[in-house]
Amino acid sequence: MSKSLVEQTSTKHENRIKELTAFEATKSGVKGLVDSGILTIPKIFIRPQDELDEESKYGPSFDSHVPIIDLMEIETVEKRKEIVNLVKRASKDWGFFQVVNHGIPMNVLHDMLEGIRMFHEQDNLKKQELYSKDHKKKVIYGSNVDLYRSGAANWRDSLTISMMLSDFIEPEELPEICRNSTIEYMDQVTKLGETLFDILSEGLSLKRDHLRAMGCAKGRSFVCHYYPPCPEPHLTLGTSKHTDPPFLTILLQDQIGGLQVFRENKWIDIRPVNGSFVVNIGDLLQMASNDEFKSAEHRVLANKVGPRISVACFFSGIAEPAKIYGPIKELISEEKVPLYKDFTVLDYVNNFYSRPMDKSGLDDFRLLIII
Numbered sequence: 231m232s233k234s235l236v237e238q239t240s241t242k243h244e245n246r247i248k249e250l251t252a253f254e255a256t257k258s259g260v261k262g263l264v265d266s267g268i269l270t271i272p273k274i275f276i277r278p279q280d281e282l283d284e285e286s287k288y289g290p291s292f293d294s295h296v297p298i299i300d301l302m303e304i305e306t307v308e309k310r311k312e313i314v315n316l317v318k319r320a321s322k323d324w325g326f327f328q329v330v331n332h333g334i335p336m337n338v339l340h341d342m343l344e345g346i347r348m349f350h351e352q353d354n355l356k357k358q359e360l361y362s363k364d365h366k367k368k369v370i371y372g373s374n375v376d377l378y379r380s381g382a383a384n385w386r387d388s389l390t391i392s393m394m395l396s397d398f399i400e401p402e403e404l405p406e407i408c409r410n411s412t413i414e415y416m417d418q419v420t421k422l423g424e425t426l427f428d429i430l431s432e433g434l435s436l437k438r439d440h441l442r443a444m445g446c447a448k449g450r451s452f453v454c455h456y457y458p459p460c461p462e463p464h465l466t467l468g469t470s471k472h473t474d475p476p477f478l479t480i481l482l483q484d485q486i487g488g489l490q491v492f493r494e495n496k497w498i499d500i501r502p503v504n505g506s507f508v509v510n511i512g513d514l515l516q517m518a519s520n521d522e523f524k525s526a527e528h529r530v531l532a533n534k535v536g537p538r539i540s541v542a543c544f545f546s547g548i549a550e551p552a553k554i555y556g557p558i559k560e561l562i563s564e565e566k567v568p569l570y571k572d573f574t575v576l577d578y579v580n581n582f583y584s585r586p587m588d589k590s591g592l593d594d595f596r597l598l599i600i601i
């Protein structure tokens with residue numbers, strides 16, 4: 231007798247869970263699969279058919295470029311005004327921009343990417359010591375934060391260094407293989423983050439130190455991705471579409487490409503510019519700015535070529551002791567009513583860990599406006 235649709239669906243679901251559990255048990259991530267010599271991708275990575283069908287709607291779009299902003303001479307009054315304006319425009323229209331001449335030496339960027347490559351390519355046993363799903367730990371290695379919640383797994387492994395709860399890490403807590411390059415990088419990117427928060431404050435017509443005084447530049451985490459080459463890149467993604475939860479993200483990507491931002495119903499390539507950073511507004515800043523700045527959807531394509539390496543630095547603000555954030559009072563008026571509820575960082579982060587990555591959390595915090 232043939233099985234009912236309900237039975238078929240539940241068997242499919244059970245099989246998927248079994249395959250996810252088996253993948254997780256290897257503790258070797260996507261890189262482990264590639265190293266084993268697979269020529270097709272396992273089912274758990276294949277995107278749902280409706281998503282794959284929809285893809286043909288979006289042709290390639292090379293007509294549009296994410297703004298590239300030159301930070302050279304940022305301390306001169308005229309140049310600063312110009313930069314503030316460019317950052318403000320990009321944060322409103324795109325939620326994304328790239329920065330060049332940011333003052334961080336090329337060798338610091340190169341060494342960081344190289345350190346992360348070495349981390350992921352080192353002896354498996356060494357890496358597995360850090361394999362964990364416990365997000366309270368400062369340093370964890372794993373694959374797919376939302377493995378059991380998503381429709382399809384992503385072709386990516388990650389090393390996460392989280393200072394969200396303490397804003398501090400002892401050097402010895404970092405993996406030895408990338409320790410020195412990471413310490414130097416974290417230091418320099420933190421300073422760049424502070425500079426960008428000052429610029430963003432001015433872009434919102436607030437006092438220069440407003441966002442920093444709110445603690446926006448605190449609560450950093452560094453998520454260091456490794457995207458192995460993929461035998462069937464058209465069937466999966468490196469990172470599913472999502473918006474970033476924090477106030478701000480500063481992303482370093484290598485020269486492979488694949489990062490895209492969704493704008494005006496098109497996926498637009500954020501092409502690698504050597505020596506640059508990609509900067510994007512996160513959900514917390516969209517809420518704090520009361521929708522002045524936008525947190526844009528983005529994703530990473532899988533690629534036959536690889537590995538691709540990228541490092542995202544998230545600035546999530548003060549998580550503990552719990553601080554109440556919400557739309558900034560100075561940005562609220564009779565015409566501009568608050569669009570979001572107040573929130574704590576952990577309210578938002580816990581929401582992130584309880585949903586698939588491709589469902590934005592913003593709607594859960596939006597106030598219902600009755601006109």
Ligand SMILES: O=C(O)CCC(=O)C(=O)O
Binds near residue numbers: 469
């Ligand atoms: O790898 C990338 O280029 C982007 C990764 C990303 O979007 C993220 O970590 O939130």
Ligand SMILES: [Fe+2]
Binds near residue numbers: 472473474528
């Ligand atoms: Fe992201």
